[in-house]
Amino acid sequence: xxxxxxxxxxxxxxxxxxxxxxxxxxxxxxxxxxxxxxxxxxxxxxxxxxxxxxxxxxxxxxxxxxxxxxxxxxxxxxxxxxxxxxxxxxxxxxxxxxxxxxxxxxxxxxxxxxxxxxxxxxxxxxxxxxxxxxxxxxxxxxxxxxxxxxxxxxxxxxxxxxxxxxxxxxxxxxxxxxxxxxxxxxxxxxxxxxxxxxxxxxxxxxxxxxxxxxxxxxxxxxxxxxxxxxxxxxxxxxxxxxxxxxxxxxxxxxxxxxxxxxxxxxxxxxxxxxxxxxxxxxxxxxxxxx
Amino acid sequence: xxxxxxxxxxxxxxxxxxxxxxxxxxxxxxxxxxxxxxxxxxxxxxxxxxxxxxxxxxxxxxxxxxxxxxxxxxxxxxxxxxxxxxxxxxxxxxxxxxxxxxxxxxxxxxxxxxxxxxxxxxxxxxxxxxxxxxxxxxxxxxxxxxxxxxxxxxxxxxxxxxxxxxxxxxxxxxxxxxxxxxxxxxxxxxxxxxxxxxxxxxxxxxxxxxxxxxxxxxxxxxxxxxxxxxxxxxxxxxxxxxxxxxxxxxxxxxxxxxxxxxxxxxxxxxxxxxxxxxxx
Numbered sequence: 297x298x299x300x301x302x303x304x305x306x307x308x309x310x311x312x313x314x315x316x317x318x319x320x321x322x323x324x325x326x327x328x329x330x331x332x333x334x335x336x337x338x339x340x341x342x343x344x345x346x347x348x349x350x351x352x353x354x355x356x357x358x359x360x361x362x363x364x365x366x367x368x369x370x371x372x373x374x375x376x377x378x379x380x381x382x383x384x385x386x387x388x389x390x391x392x393x394x395x396x397x398x399x400x401x402x403x404x405x406x407x408x409x410x411x412x413x414x415x416x417x418x419x420x421x422x423x424x425x426x427x428x429x430x431x432x433x434x435x436x437x438x439x440x441x442x443x444x445x446x447x448x449x450x451x452x453x454x455x456x457x458x459x460x461x462x463x464x465x466x467x468x469x470x471x472x473x474x475x476x477x478x479x480x481x482x483x484x485x486x487x488x489x490x491x492x493x494x495x496x497x498x499x500x501x502x503x504x505x506x507x508x509x510x511x512x513x514x515x516x517x518x519x520x521x522x523x524x525x526x527x528x529x530x531x532x533x534x535x536x537x538x539x540x541x542x543x544x545x546x547x548x549x550x551x552x553x554x555x556x557x558x559x560x561x562x563x564x565x566x567x568x569x570x571x572x573x574x575x576x577x578x579x580x581x582x583x584x585x586x
Numbered sequence: 587x588x589x590x591x592x593x594x595x596x597x598x599x600x601x602x603x604x605x606x607x608x609x610x611x612x613x614x615x616x617x618x619x620x621x622x623x624x625x626x627x628x629x630x631x632x633x634x635x636x637x638x639x640x641x642x643x644x645x646x647x648x649x650x651x652x653x654x655x656x657x658x659x660x661x662x663x664x665x666x667x668x669x670x671x672x673x674x675x676x677x678x679x680x681x682x683x684x685x686x687x688x689x690x691x692x693x694x695x696x697x698x699x700x701x702x703x704x705x706x707x708x709x710x711x712x713x714x715x716x717x718x719x720x721x722x723x724x725x726x727x728x729x730x731x732x733x734x735x736x737x738x739x740x741x742x743x744x745x746x747x748x749x750x751x752x753x754x755x756x757x758x759x760x761x762x763x764x765x766x767x768x769x770x771x772x773x774x775x776x777x778x779x780x781x782x783x784x785x786x787x788x789x790x791x792x793x794x795x796x797x798x799x800x801x802x803x804x805x806x807x808x809x810x811x812x813x814x815x816x817x818x819x820x821x822x823x824x825x826x827x828x829x830x831x832x833x834x835x836x837x838x839x840x841x842x843x844x845x846x847x848x849x850x851x852x853x854x855x856x857x858x859x860x861x862x863x864x865x866x
Contacts, residue, residue: 300763306769313677315700317677321738322706324714326711385603403612406611410845413840418614418837432635466859469856469859470859563711567706
């Protein structure tokens, strides 16, 4: 057993595909990104090395900071709006033990399996000033309607609504699994001791769900940073750069403003920010656990 | 348990809450289907939430089906995603077995490296990969989609399978070794069948992640040869820019395969998401 399990040749063959995949599709592009971030390459023709100039520009770039602020807004939206509703829904769904449990769970998750392309274009129609669902809804409550929800002042909030709506089922399902994983004996004991349901929620359900909540909050922050597709199709970061996000901004810079070098500088910073965010979140939650 | 099933006021409030959430999640989709059967004039005249079309414009769907390249793109999506899933599963099993079972010094380090991909934002590789793929002449081929899809689903695959492998008892493998079983037969015949549960999860997560992807496809593909299902929507809406009914129809149509698959595989997907997400 020992001899067979320490055969170096076999080990090399086993790990080669995974490592090659990582080297070729993850590490190599990152290294290339670092290289191009030091150039003024436009995407075509020749280019010069310009040192850290792209990074110096990035620090002063208002759009970059605006993208970070938008990611922060989205993360707050996820944590303050989406997750509390998701937890509450999961708890209520579990508690009612109704026959419709499976059906409701299915309904909540359906938007998640539908392509971002469809979701984004559907919401472009929902936000449409002429026939959009949102304006018609406002009219049916006696309002004016006719608002351009993807226009200036509204766009970022509309993007947030779509993202919070679209990701809701995912979060709900994870919380639901968490609720289902709590030992029912805990509740029985508490009820015997005269505990009511509200206190059971505060003192049993939420504390028992803490690990799940922590994972979900971490995922929410990371996905708020990584957001791209929905913004790309809904607003392209506009009007102006009001609803810009980092991933979309680097893409626009490289392929629409023909500043490939600068786009790569954003990519590199983008990776660093995501890595930092993951590490910080893990650190924060690990310390709390101890 | 002292759970009452009577309709108390409290219970009604809770049920109402669940229904409101369900309506918010579902109504935009109901609206989508409703408007997909309407004509342009009806859509622009609408001021109520839903409309009853004078005639159900099946024509919208016929246009969407033929001019949206529906079957061609659906086939591409199925092909790319199935290949990606199979490759991810294969590589995950091999890497996980090597890192968790084989005895060598760097096993921990290699596993960490393989998991690192989980933290890298996929869109940060769009620009450099474009240049790499272009210089390798694989833009506009199946590889341009397959490679990044596999690479970015692999970390989760390795994570889930390696977690599961480490919980398997050694005795079975020991017995197999005594019977003269080699490593590769061990992996294919003995270990893989025991990994069914995590492999189903990995397959589902890989499908869910990549089925809806279009940023890579948009960047690395030019011709329609390998384009995937989201392009039915993206291209058709550009082509029928003033025919709103048909645009609604193409969205409803392209949503169908995923929704049907979800309803059929409901239980597995629910379990898969729960398992796949708790990776902390």
